[in-house]
Amino acid sequence: MPSSRPLRADARRNREALLSAARQAFLGGDADAHVEDIARSAGVAVGTLYRHFETREALIEEVYRKEVDDLCAAPGDLLNQHAPEEALRRFLLLLVDHAAVGKGMSVALENIMATDSPVFDDARTRMGDALSRLLDAGSAAGTVRGDVTGPTLLRALGGICAMRVSEGWLDEARQITTLLLDGLRHGAPRAS
Amino acid sequence: MPSSRPLRADARRNREALLSAARQAFLGGDADAHVEDIARSAGVAVGTLYRHFETREALIEEVYRKEVDDLCAAPGDLLNQHAPEEALRRFLLLLVDHAAVGKGMSVALENIMATDSPVFDDARTRMGDALSRLLDAGSAAGTVRGDVTGPTLLRALGGICAMRVSEGWLDEARQITTLLLDGLRHGAPRAS
DNA sequence: CCATAAGGTGAGTCCGGTTCCGTTTACGTG
DNA sequence: CACGTAAACGGAACCGGACTCACCTTATGG
Incomplete structure (x- = not known):
């Protein structure tokens, strides 16, 4: 039904x-850019923006949905080229690094976790899968x-990537992810 | 300088x-309550609110700073009553549960991670300690x-608690925390 | 070419945080 | 127990930013 x-x-084009x-x-730092500015820098008026996107939020959603699409393509390749454990390791770190591209992406992951929007819901599902x-x-x-299920792990990652902090957050995110991986490894001592 | x-x-009183x-x-669900409403339900006008708090944000900060104060008191007691590993376990879960009181608290932790505000910076330091x-x-x-350092672990927790999602997030947060604990345990297999 | 419906425009509305100043009130002093 | 004064309060007005709408422009198919 998407195209009448x-x-x-x-x-x-617009x-x-x-x-x-x-x-x-968004991918460049400015997470709360004004719609007016976005519209202008796209060479159109706000009205046009709103013709195409229900709301500011909707626009953001669309941008990040594509980003997520890319990411979701990765596991297949990784599983072909590496042992499962290693593939998992690489994918998690890929996710974290991807979040580093701009603080924007981390906001995206966070939002995927936090909102009830059907779009994000869908993205969450695919990512969890x-x-x-x-x-x-x-x-x-x-x-x-x-x-441990995919969705659960996704939440952990969403959380980790939500920490869009200055200086050195990337290294910490990597370290935390490593921690998580150690916990996931078969044979890790169990808590209770 | 706090009291002239x-x-x-x-x-x-106000x-x-x-x-x-x-x-x-805030602790009850509504993370973006209107200042007008808060003021009214406190029985004062907005002007009064702004006499006491520089800005809406500042008010939120103040509320959560107290929350953090409480939390920071816990480790001492726990270390007295339990073995270190168990104390750590309980504290992490306490943190998560505390976040569950209302979604608001999780927002707090997230903010502690994300902002540069001196107030939160201080809170972060104490929490990390x-x-x-x-x-x-x-x-x-x-x-x-x-x-693994305190601040690093704090980030992990901040991230986890940032996932203020509907239905069942608490259980997942607990599970993730457990995962983290397994990774922290001495003798866990290392990643690299 | 024309008709016409899809698309674009941008001034105006709405909403919510913040400010400002006239009024009210607590409280130290005579 | 007044009184004076600085502190506190109230709330209408302001302002910035997301969103709407009535009208204009243009692609397109006949």
Whole structure:
């Protein structure tokens, strides 16, 4: 149902320009850029922006949904090239590094965790599935514990990446992720 | 420098009422309560609110600073009553549960991680110290690995608690925390 | 080319945080 | 127990930023 009519040429162009401008703004530091500015830097008026996106939030959603799309493609490749445990390791760190591209992306992950929006809900599902694939592979290979689900792990990562702090947060995020991995490894001592 | 003059009686009363009303609002779900409402439910006008608090943000800060104060008191007691590892375990879970009181508290922890405000900076320091105390005790007892610092662990927790999501997030937060604890335990398999 | 509906525009509305100043009140003093 | 004064209060007005709407422009298919 997404396309009632194929969308006029200039409309599609403007839509693209808006997404690109917004991406620019959000992925670069400014997490609360004004709609007016985004619209202007895309060469259109606010009205046009609102023709294409229900709300400011909706625009942000769209930008990040694409980002998530990219990320979700990774597990398949990784599982082909590495042992499950290693694939998991790489994917988690990839996620963290990706969040580092701009503080914006971390906001995205955080939002994916926090909102009820159907869009994010969908993204969460796909991301959780991606993680599940990795976890299952590891579990089947006997190198990863089997009692943690993809969605749960996703939450941990969302949380970690939500700490968009100055100086050195990336190193800490990596360290924490490593910690998590150690906990996930099959044979880790259990708490209770 | 905090007190130039001891603050008039009614003023102190109103300040208290405002803090209490705000606490009520934030700790109960509504993370973005309107200042107008907070003021009204404290029985004063907005002007009064702004006499006591520089800004909406400042009010929130104040509310949560107290919350953090309480939390920071815990490690001492726990170390007296339990082995270090167990004390650490309980404190982390206490933290998570505390966040559960209302979604508001989790916002607080998140903010502690994210802002540069001197108030939060201070809170972060004290919280980090509290955790360090626990980690050091465990490390000295040989039951906890020694290469993780309090501040780092705090970030992990801040992240985890930032996931203020509906339904079941508390259980997941607990599980993730347990995961972290398993990773922290001395003798856990290392990643690299 | 024209008709027409899709698309664009930007001044205006709405909303919520913040300010400002006239009024009220606590409280030290004579 | 007045009184004077500085402190506190109230709330209408202000302002910035997201969002709307009535009108204009333009792509497009016949």
